[in-house]
Amino acid sequence: MSRTSFESSKSRRTYASTPDHRPLARRKRIIVAMTGATGAVLGIKVLEALRRMNVETHLIVSKWADATIKYETDYAPATVRELADFAYTANNLAAPVSSGSFHTDGMIVVPCSMKSLAGIRTGYCSDLIARAADVILKERRKLVMVVRETPLSDIHLENMLSLTRSGAIMFPPVPAFYTRPDSVDDIIQQSVGRMLDMFDLDTGDFERWRNETEVRLVAMDGVDGTGTRA
Numbered sequence: 001m002s003r004t005s006f007e008s009s010k011s012r013r014t015y016a017s018t019p020d021h022r023p024l025a026r027r028k029r030i031i032v033a034m035t036g037a038t039g040a041v042l043g044i045k046v047l048e049a050l051r052r053m054n055v056e057t058h059l060i061v062s063k064w065a066d067a068t069i070k071y072e073t074d075y076a077p078a079t080v081r082e083l084a085d086f087a088y089t090a091n092n093l094a095a096p097v098s099s100g101s102f103h104t105d106g107m108i109v110v111p112c113s114m115k116s117l118a119g120i121r122t123g124y125c126s127d128l129i130a131r132a133a134d135v136i137l138k139e140r141r142k143l144v145m146v147v148r149e150t151p152l153s154d155i156h157l158e159n160m161l162s163l164t165r166s167g168a169i170m171f172p173p174v175p176a177f178y179t180r181p182d183s184v185d186d187i188i189q190q191s192v193g194r195m196l197d198m199f200d201l202d203t204g205d206f207e208r209w210r211n212e213t214e215v216r217l218v219a220m221d222g223v224d225g226t227g228t229r230a
């Protein structure tokens, strides 16, 4: 049977499709883009979680994400790239993720700067991050954007609204406190878990909301979940 394929120079792994275009079984595949907003650790923890869940990752790191990795974390940019199965520079517009014919299960931009947000919103594909996101949108795949800035201008908000209407998910890294986190690590773990929920991936390592008070009341007094006595 004849097959078409390409090989990654990094891993020499071969991808193939049959002539009748039936896809071969493959691992779930997510594009992870890191840009120069503060919160580099979020991108790193997303990569670590996807690795634990055996998801194939294609990483794109912008020049300013490299800078924030160095400013904000103890990781070297090269170590971050090693967390991914495949890594590309943001100026490599010939990378596989630049084409809709390369199947993926979605893309997360984490963290996402206002510059990258604006580029993606306008469809101005000046780097691989904006191009890969543009492809995700045109192919109607899932795009999660961990947009980070504060406070937000009307320009930022308009860009977010426009992209939301185009099908992207705006996911600002806003912590939840109902879990009573003990540490910043707890907050990061919960945030990353909720981000990956968007892809139906369960990291299984963070607290989810359970109304313990009501659960106890149901057990003791027969109160149902709405607060009404059953």
Ligand SMILES: Cc1cc2nc3c(=O)[nH]c(=O)nc-3n(C[C@H](O)[C@H](O)[C@H](O)COP(=O)(O)O)c2cc1C
Binding pocket: 034, 035, 036, 037, 038, 062, 063, 064, 065, 067, 068, 071, 112, 113, 114, 115, 116, 148, 149, 150
């Ligand atoms: C330490 C540091 C933190 C930054 N934090 C943010 C931020 O939270 N949000 C943002 O939109 N830009 C932030 N910036 C500015 C972006 O890095 C800058 O706009 C850059 O051009 C983004 O390019 P990129 O999207 O291609 O990575 C930060 C820059 C530095 C050096």
